[in-house]
Amino acid sequence: MSYAEKFLKAHGQTCTINRTPAATSKVSIKRSTRSSRDLGSREAYWEGLILADALLLSGEVLTIGADKYLTQSVNTDYASTEHAFFAAKCNAILQHKRETETLDANNNPVKKWEDVNEDVPNVDAYGEIVTYQLRQFDPGLLEQTRYIFQVPKSIGVLELDRIVYNGDNYQVVSIDDIGMRGVDRVQLGVDLRP
Numbered sequence: 588m589s590y591a592e593k594f595l596k597a598h599g600q601t602c603t604i605n606r607t608p609a610a611t612s613k614v615s616i617k618r619s620t621r622s623s624r625d626l627g628s629r630e631a632y633w634e635g636l637i638l639a640d641a642l643l644l645s646g647e648v649l650t651i652g653a654d655k656y657l658t659q660s661v662n663t664d665y666a667s668t669e670h671a672f673f674a675a676k677c678n679a680i681l682q683h684k685r686e687t688e689t690l691d692a693n694n695n696p697v698k699k700w701e702d703v704n705e706d707v708p709n710v711d712a713y714g715e716i717v718t719y720q721l722r723q724f725d726p727g728l729l730e731q732t733r734y735i736f737q738v739p740k741s742i743g744v745l746e747l748d749r750i751v752y753n754g755d756n757y758q759v760v761s762i763d764d765i766g767m768r769g770v771d772r773v774q775l776g777v778d779l780r781p
Contacts, residue, residue: 591667646769731776
C-alpha cells in the first residue's frame, strides 16, 4: 500500500461517482488556481487525487458533500500509482431535448421536443456566460453564442439539439472538440424555434 493510498483512506473525503451502478471512493481535492483576477476560474477549476480502484473516467461526475464536479481528465500518478484528475465544479443543471417527428391520425407530421435520456433528464454541467472579454480571448466563439457549457460526452449532444437552462431554451450551435476524452464543450445560442 502506497503512502498516497494510506493518506486517502485515512484522511480523504468520501465521494460518489455518478454512474450505473454508483461507486464510492476516497478523494483529496484542492483548487487548481489562486487567481485573483478571474474569480470565476478560481472557484471553477479543481484538481485532486483519487484511489485507483475507483476507475474514474473523463466525463464522469463526482459528488463530494453537496458539490458536484465534472471530471475533465484523469491520469495515473506514477509516484503514488493513484489517479490524479482535473475537474470543473458544476454550476448548472441542464435539460437536453431533441426534436422528434411523428404522424397524427391524418398522416400530418407532428413535431415535439422530448428528453433525449428520460432516465436522467437533468445534466450536471459547468458553464460560462459569453462576455466581451471572453470573446477577445477565444476567437472560436460564434456570433450568436450566449453560453458555453462543458457536458459529459456520454449524453450524446448534437448540433441543433435544445438545451433548457434556467427555464429558457437554447440551441446547440457548435460542439467543440477541446481534447478532453469524455467532455464536450457546447456553444449555445438563443432558441426561437417553437
